[in-house]
Amino acid sequence: MSVNETTHSDNFAWNRQVYHRLKLALSLGLRRQIFVAVCDDLNLRNQVAARLHSTLAYPVGQVLYQPSNAQEASTPAYPRLVTLRLNLSDPNPVAQINQWLSSYPPPIVGASKDTPGRPLPIPAFQIVGVEQLTRQPVAIQRLFLHYLRLTEQQLSKFESSLLLWVPRPWLYAIQQSAPQFWRYRTGVFVFAGEPTPTTQNKSSPERFSGSRSLELGNVEQSILEESTIPDDFDFPTQKSVNRGHKPQEVPPSKSEILASKPLQEEFTDKASSSITPVPQQLSHINKELTELVLATINTAIAENDDQNLQVKQILEEIEELHAQQASGMKLAAAYHQLGNLYRLRIEQGHSNLENLMVAILAYQESITHDDNAPQVPDTLNDLGTLYWMLYHTPPNSEEGQAYIEQGIEFYHLALKLISPESHPDTYARVQNNLGTAYGDLARFANPAENWQQAVLAYSEALRLRTSEMEPLKYAACQNNLGTAYWHLAQYNQPVEHLKKAIVAYKLALDYYSPEQEPLKYGMIQNNVGTAYWNIAQYEQPTENLELAIEAYREALKYRTPANVPPACAATQNNLGTAYWHLANQSQTLKEERQKLLEQCVSSYEEALDLAHSLNGMPLSFDLFATHNNLGLAHFQLATDQSFDSDKATRSQHLEAALDNHLQALNGLSKKPDAYQTTFNYVVKTIRAFHNELGIQGQNLALSKVPAQLLPEILPKL
Incomplete structure (x- = not known):
């Protein structure tokens, strides 16, 4: 494969493709593979290496080895991918790998009285830090290349796979000075990016996945907000932690555990005299866990000094318990305490990749040391939620499906260990969370099937989570069920499922006081309106549209411009x-139709005024579609001959229609289909100027059109 210097016009698309090829190569689990990843941008390298680690190191299937019979013991979590930083004093990658394997040999699983068992697969290894050799003496640099030349002799005994991260200068040095190593390469993966100076100690990595613009539907149709309901996505309530919520379409509050935080760099050098030191001798603790803890402590803010001290004490306790060969029960309790501490950090808003991974690894270790502990079902629920949160933590959106599926597997493991009779609270909690996870999975694959699974899970949760016992959780779960039914209606049995959605939403409204919970109450009313609007497309349109309008107007009493401007704009x-x-219903009288169109204009204008005042704040509806819709309403008011309007009024409506279509056209230059439809609206409106107002009206319209559009418009008039 050629690795000559190339220029990529779209680095993001190129790097995403290369990343997926690399991840696939590593996930195959083949032996004696030598992969070389070439990346000059250290920020990007750190992001990709961290993502590979979080995705491949501990896949669910290799985390919990469920015994096939009662006599088989559980096995501690063992990684499938290990990340090592090159030892600059003795830069021998193969020796570092062998040293790690001697300290952490693959555990034996499946052992019984009759069978000896089998070792787990040897993990793959990725080596980072080669770029730091540039600042080392020439003798150290030559020693590294010498070790690579010896790799040929060591491959006969090398049972693992190696991914070596290098910048381009070191790639060329390896090609020229270690041809033996280069000949044995299995694949080369070249990432695009600008070189990063090696003197940089710490960087601020950007998101690996770029933002995506909203897809525009048919602009002739009115675009409705896809309303999402705040989910009761909670950790066990018996623990002294705050419950988190899935993000709404309004900005999440500071108390939400899913607030996006910058991804902390996992592989940069971290050194500070003010941080809490981590014990150096932690030979019994999983090295991956130790390194992740070190990363979280070294990047923590000063106010977390007390928490960092607690982490240090827990690590020392775990190491001491291992050294004393303490019981699995004691080790499990210590690891569980470490997981709880990091879960608290996450619930305080620090939900970065490292904190999530430490909590996950600590809980996994806890379970594998004592899988009979009474808290295991709750811990499995927590693991499911933590994996679900990885999907919501930048830059992991590209791996969303894998993380959600892993979370779902943990929820199912939890449900296998409990029954509704023995653990009603935990059972309802897991079912509710399972419903939320299936709803997210529906965005990636098999939407009808996954939304059906979400409906089943929420329904099962509601069987135990009664309104008498937990009224607010009951209401939240009804919200979730209503949303699941609404989505399911988009795929099959629309009227039946939409009616069930409305029933669920109205049951939720019974327990949300508009005085105490105005935003949630307003959100549910908005969703009731959306469901009625959908049903109106199938049956009794006038009656259902009137019910939709009633619900939207009720929602706007609480979704005000002052309280939640984006949500208010969406409902407007x-x-x-x-x-x-x-x-536009056939039975609507002329006078009523004109009044309704004027109310339509007023609502759209309110929505647009609010949206434009938000300075780029995310919206749940398409701004350009709303401009087009407003233009269509003005056009109808100007051209409907049954309306009693004077010439000046018709001119005002036509001018407003043209202005809005031109605004939409200006924002749709990169969407050719939508642009062409909107362009046709512009031409149609200019023709209406001529029909309604004569040649002077047409000249007025043409004076408003940008000059570059005139050569295309004039031949169509």
Whole structure:
């Protein structure tokens, strides 16, 4: 494979493709593979290496080895990918790998009285830090190349796979000075990016996945907000922690555990005299766990000094317990305490990759040392939620499906260990979380099937989570069920599922006081309106559209511009759409139709005024579609001959229609289909100027059109 210097016009697309090829190569688990990853951008290298580690090191299937019979013991978690930083004093990658394997040999699983068992697969290894050799003496650099030349002799006994990260200068040095190693390469993976100076100690990595713009639907249709309900996605309530919520379409509050935080760098050099030192002799503790803990302590803020001291004390306790060959029960309790400490950090808003991974590894170690502990079902629920949170932690959106599926597997493991009769609270909690996870999975694959699974899970949770016992959790779960039914209606049996969605939403409303929970109450009313709007497309349109309008107007009493401007704008947009559809029902009288269109215009204008005032804040509806919809409403008010309007009023409506279509056209230059549809609206509106107002009206319209569009427009008039 050629690795000559190339220029990539779209680095993101190129790097994503290379990453997926590399991940696939590593996930095959083949022996004696030599992979070389070439990356000059250390920020990108750190991001990709961290993501490979979080995705491949501890896949669910290799974390919990469920015994096939009662006599088989559980085995501690063992990684499938190990990340090592090159030892600059003795830069011998193969020796470092052998040293790690001698300290952490593959455990034996499946042993019984009759069979000796089998060792788990030897992990693959990725080596980072080669770029730091540039600052080392020439003798050390030559020693590294000498060790690579010896790799040929060692491959006969090398049972693992190696991924070596290098920048381009070191790639060329290896090609020229270690041809023996180069000949044995299995694959070369070249990432695009600008070189990073090696003197840089710490960097601020950018998100690996770029943001994605909203896809625009058919602009002739009114765009409705896809309303999401805050989920009761909770950890066990018997522990002294705060319950978290899935993000809403409004900005999450500071108390939400899913607030996005910058990904902390996992592989940069970290050294500070003010940090809490980690014990140096931790030979019994999983090295991956130790290194992740070190990363979290060295990047922690000063106010966490007390927590860092607790971490240090727990690590010392775990090491001492290992040295004393303490019982699995004691070790499990210590690891569980470490997991709880990091879970607390996460719930305080520090949900970065390292904190999540430490909590995951600590809980996994806890279970594997004592899988009969009474808290195991709750811990499995927590593991499911932590993997689900990885999906919501930048830059992991590309791995979303894998993380969600891993979370779902943990939830199912928890459900296998309990029954509704023995653990009603935990059972309901896990089922609720399982429903949320299936809803997220539906965004990646098999939506109808996964939304059906979400409905089943929420329904099972509600069988135990009654309104008398936990009214607010009951209401939240009804919210979730209503949303799941709404999504399911988009794929099959729409009327039946939409009606069930409305029933669930209204049951939730019974337990949300608009005075005490105005935002949740307003959100559910918005969703009731959306469900009625959907049903109106199938049956009794006038009645259902009137019910939708009633629900939207009720929602706007609590979704105000002052309280939640993005949510208020979304509901105003929905209300405008409902007014427009009701105005165009065949049985709507002329006078009523004109009034409804004017109300439609007012709602759309309110939505757009709010949206433009938010300075780029994310919206749950398409701004350009709303401009087009507003333009269509003005056009109808100007051209409907049954309306009693004077010439000046018609001119005002046509000018407003043209202005809005031109604004939409200006924002759709990169969406050719939507651009062409909107361009046709512009031409149609200019023709209406001529029809309604004569040649002077047409000249007025053309004076508003950007000059570059005139050569294309004039031949169509």
